[in-house]
Amino acid sequence: MSLIEKAVERLDGLRRDPAKNGSVAPQWEPSVNAVGGGGEMRSEGDRKGVPSGQYVELDLGRLQAAGFIVPGVSASLIAEEFRVLKRPLLANVSGSAAPIRNANLIMVTSSLPGEGKSFSAINLAISIAMELDRTVLLVDADVARPSLPRELGLPEQKGLLDVLQDETLKLSDVLLRTNIDKLTILTAGTHDPHATELLASETMGRLLDEIARRYSDRIVIFDSPPLLVTTESRALAARMGQIVFVVRAEETSQQAVKDALGTIESCPVKLLVLNQARNVENVAYGYEYGYGY
Numbered sequence: 159m160s161l162i163e164k165a166v167e168r169l170d171g172l173r174r175d176p177a178k179n180g181s182v183a184p185q186w187e188p189s190v191n192a193v194g195g196g197g198e199m200r201s202e203g204d205r206k207g208v209p210s211g212q213y214v215e216l217d218l219g220r221l222q223a224a225g226f227i228v229p230g231v232s233a234s235l236i237a238e239e240f241r242v243l244k245r246p247l248l249a250n251v252s253g254s255a256a257p258i259r260n261a262n263l264i265m266v267t268s269s270l271p272g273e274g275k276s277f278s279a280i281n282l283a284i285s286i287a288m289e290l291d292r293t294v295l296l297v298d299a300d301v302a303r304p305s306l307p308r309e310l311g312l313p314e315q316k317g318l319l320d321v322l323q324d325e326t327l328k329l330s331d332v333l334l335r336t337n338i339d340k341l342t343i344l345t346a347g348t349h350d351p352h353a354t355e356l357l358a359s360e361t362m363g364r365l366l367d368e369i370a371r372r373y374s375d376r377i378v379i380f381d382s383p384p385l386l387v388t389t390e391s392r393a394l395a396a397r398m399g400q401i402v403f404v405v406r407a408e409e410t411s412q413q414a415v416k417d418a419l420g421t422i423e424s425c426p427v428k429l430l431v432l433n434q435a436r437n438v439e440n441v442a443y444g445y446e447y448g449y450g451y
């Protein structure tokens with residue numbers, strides 16, 4: 159039995175026997191109301207020393223209130239949990255073990271909607287940006303239902319879909335620098351009825367190769383659509399070096415997890431994350447690792 163299969167079984171065990179995991183329900187509130195519209199965008203001309211693209215000031219207070227990691231805040235539980243999650247991902251990028259193709263391209267996905275992909279992608283990106291020697295590009299690849307503008311309070315602006323359609327538009331023109339120094343964001347861009355086809359297109363494949371090559375020194379985190387509801391995220395997965403697979407504890411069936419994992423077999427590295435688990439400390443975030451090569 160593979161490590162992934164063992165982890166899936168363990169997830170199922172946790173769901174059947176919640177007593178093992180403490181008695182208090184997970185304490186989290188959706189952050190939709192807590193964050194939104196707070197981002198203030200300026201052109202680069204307003205900000206000295208920053209090259210091309212736009213700049214957005216993220217409202218760190220609102221992010222913190224919504225449960226996200228923010229730099230400069232003394233150790234929090236959520237920061238510690240993402241520290242544990244990012245270690246193996248970063249070790250793979252450094253290539254200490256066997257080299258992994260495009261290891262710096264990391265997709266965060268799940269079987270179904272609402273399992274915590276965007277929450278995890280944002281926290282992972284901020285957590286990695288807080289490392290001394292890492293820069294991060296966070297990409298909103300959930301192009302049909304983008305979450306980053308709502309969660310981070312980003313203004314509407316050109317992004318991924320625009321670059322995919324307009325050959326004259328450079329990636330660097332639409333990247334959003336932020337007040338988290340080493341965090342840059344690529345939004346989903348202008349809504350388009352063919353968004354999902356564009357995401358699965360050859361043009362997207364070429365763009366990903368370009369990102370992997372041009373930004374090989376960066377970690378690129380993709381917030382993506384759920385695997386069982388859409389097919390475009392499978393196409394995306396096939397081009398990723400690593401996948402963080404989020405499972406909402408006590409909600410998602412073992413079968414759904416297995417079916418979804420079956421669609422991303424080609425990705426060399428998968429890390430399974432159990433979100434909103436009840437455990438002995440009654441924390442809202444827990445992990446069960448299935449680490450497959």
Ligand SMILES: Nc1ncnc2c1ncn2[C@@H]1O[C@H](COP(=O)(O)OP(=O)(O)OP(=O)(O)O)[C@@H](O)[C@H]1O
Pocket residue numbers: 186187188189190225268270271272273274275276277278300303305383384433434442443
């Ligand atoms: N561990 C957590 N602690 C606190 N809030 C959480 C946690 N996980 C998820 N949330 C919140 O739950 C809501 C749903 O999570 P999120 O948007 O990340 O899911 P998703 O998988 O991206 O959903 P979709 O498939 O619709 O894009 C969000 O408001 C998010 O902030």
Ligand SMILES: [Mg+2]
Pocket residue numbers: 275276277300305381
């Ligand atoms: Mg989302």
